[in-house]
Amino acid sequence: MEKFEEVRDGHSYIVVSDSDGIVFKKLYNKIGERGTILLKSTNLAYEPYEIPVSDIREIWRFTAFISRDFPEEYDPADHLKQAFERIEHEIQDLKMHQEA
Numbered sequence: 001m002e003k004f005e006e007v008r009d010g011h012s013y014i015v016v017s018d019s020d021g022i023v024f025k026k027l028y029n030k031i032g033e034r035g036t037i038l039l040k041s042t043n044l045a046y047e048p049y050e051i052p053v054s055d056i057r058e059i060w061r062f063t064a065f066i067s068r069d070f071p072e073e074y075d076p077a078d079h080l081k082q083a084f085e086r087i088e089h090e091i092q093d094l095k096m097h098q099e100a
Helices: 076-099
Strands: 011-017 021-030 036-040 049-052 056-061
Touching: none
Parallel strands: none
Antiparallel strands: 011 021, 011 056, 021 036, 036 049
């Protein structure tokens, strides 16, 4: 993709960047607001993060997945548990910073 501004919110992309190497994420275009792209994992255990456009080398829109093997079994309850644990940790961090 030549123009990063064409990133469509919530669509899946393969991103090549200096800081992360090659990653597969859902992207959200924040270029006009902050000069960044927000990357969200399809795995709830990983937190979303932003990277500056200047750090991005290439973006490829993901359009298809072909495989002879089925993906590993997905346990939504496990992913929800991990997400709640992450939120609980973030709340504890916020409380500690407020008390300081």
